[in-house]
Amino acid sequence: MASSNPGRKSTIYDIAEKTGSSTSTVSMVLNGNWARYRIKEETANRILDCARELGYNVNMKARGLRLSRSGLAGMILPHYRNRFFAGLAQTFEDQARSRGLCPIVVGTQRDPEVEVSVTETLLSQRVELLFIAGMRNPTPLNNLCSAASVPSINLDLPGDGAPSVVTDNRKGAAEITEVLIEKLLARGHSTDELVLLGGVANEYATEMRIAGFRDAFKARGIAPAKDAIECCGYNAAAANRALTSRCQKLGRPPFGLLMNSITALEGLVQFMATLPHDAWKTIVVGCFDWDPFAAYLPFDVTMLRQDVEKIISEAFALIEKQDPADRSLILVPTGFGKMFEEAEQTKEFDR
Structure with missing residues (x-):
């Protein structure tokens, strides 16, 4: 049934009067918030039916109400x-x-x-x-x-x-850190050379990876260098800047790098592209992420894949x-x- 006055648009007051509901109830139903405020579905459907009959413009949230199964x-x-x-x-x-x-x-x-x-x-x-x-x-x-x-x-x-389903970041970081430590020692380098680069401080994944990084050192009865962890974000440009700064201080790249994401690894590749080719041969790299193209990089890289x-x-x-x-x-x-x-x-x- 349309409005009795063709030139007048229906309002929530019309719907409230016809359904015997309060205007606040009508408003919550039309805004799609009926379940949040524990309005009965029967009441919500009655209000929606009335709104449609009166030609009231029902928003997307409310329109979805009647679909019992969307697929x-x-x-x-x-x-x-x-x-x-x-x-x-x-x-x-x-x-x-x-x-x-x-x-x-x-x-x-x-x-x-x-x-x-x-x-x-x-x-x-x-x-x-x-x-x-x-x-x-x-x-x-x-x-x-x-x-x-x-x-x-x-x-x-x-x-x-x-409920949450997440990667076991801590254990994974400990495992890849152990691999990198072994490679550094095999090349005669100090474990102080190993740097964890990337990620966001106080973010769950980063904090768990930092904990795993420390766990690998602790298992050997040692500790990482004081400046070994740098949370510079996940993007390539930030990783590039962080590596440039470290290289300027050391006069060369660190011998061991654990990159906290594949995008941070992109920053490493951008940075290394500016150095002589021999510099690529001196480092071992790990990445907490996986991409098959990394197998073709001209340096030692170990990748950890999330399942x-x-x-x-x-x-x-x-x-x-x-x-x-x-x-x-x-x-x-x-x-x-x-x-x-x-x-x-x-x-x-x-x-």
């Missing part, structure tokens, strides 16, 4: 610029489709406002689940999901508002348990690049 699975992540996040997205898409779901993946560029906006939009489309990858503070997004009765899982970085397949599988297993109170933290082991190469090549041939 959509959502994931948000910071970006696609490295193999880890790209691998998470690809594996998520594959595993979602294998479960009869249609995957939606959105990059947020680490902007908190964009993260909230994208989450709200995906919830308005009634995604059946949301994987939240690489968000430094996922709890507000988990809360939005809980209010909409949509299960969420945190990946890569943990949060308090939902994206296991991360996504564990996340779907948590979704299938359907436990809203679950706040568990699952740690997924890492492996050295060569352990995964055969499986990766097989997958490439299959595509």
Whole structure:
């Protein structure tokens, strides 16, 4: 039934009068916030039906209310610029489709406002689940999901508002640090030469990798140099600047470098490209990330690969348990690049 006055637009007061609801209840339903304020679904549907009859413009969140099953699975992540996040997205898409779901993946560029906006939009489309990858503070997004009765899982970085599946950063960092220490000693260099470069101070992944770095030294009864750890961020330009500064102080590059991400490794390559070729032969490098092209670099490099397949599988297993109170933290082991190469090549041939 349309409004009795064709020239007049319907308002929330009209809807409130026809449904016997308060204007605040109508407003919350039309804004898609009915579940958060514990409004009954029956009441919300009645208000929506009335709004449609009166020609009221219902927003995206409210329109999604009536879809009992959308078949959509959502994931948000910071970006696609490295193999880890790209691998998470690809594996998520594959595993979602294998479960009869249609995957939606959105990059947020680490902007908190964009993260909230994208989450709200995906919830308005009634995604059946949301994987939240690489968000430094996922709890507000988990809360939005809980209010909409949509299960969420945190990946890569943990949060308090939902279960989390993350790489075992500490153990992985300890293992690759031990490899680099052995290589330095075999070349006759001091362990004081080993530097951990990259990452963000007070961020979970970085702090765990720092702890693992220290664990490897402690296991040998020694400690890293006082200036061995530099959290210069993840981007290539920052790593390049940090290495340039160290080289200026030392008169040469450090003999041992553990780069905290593949993008930080790009900064190392940019920096080394400015030096004589012989300088490449003097260093050993580790990277807490993996890319097959690194095998062709003209220096000794050891790469640690995060197991994206296991991360996504564990996340779907948590979704299938359907436990809203679950706040568990699952740690997924890492492996050295060569352990995964055969499986990766097989997958490439299959595509």
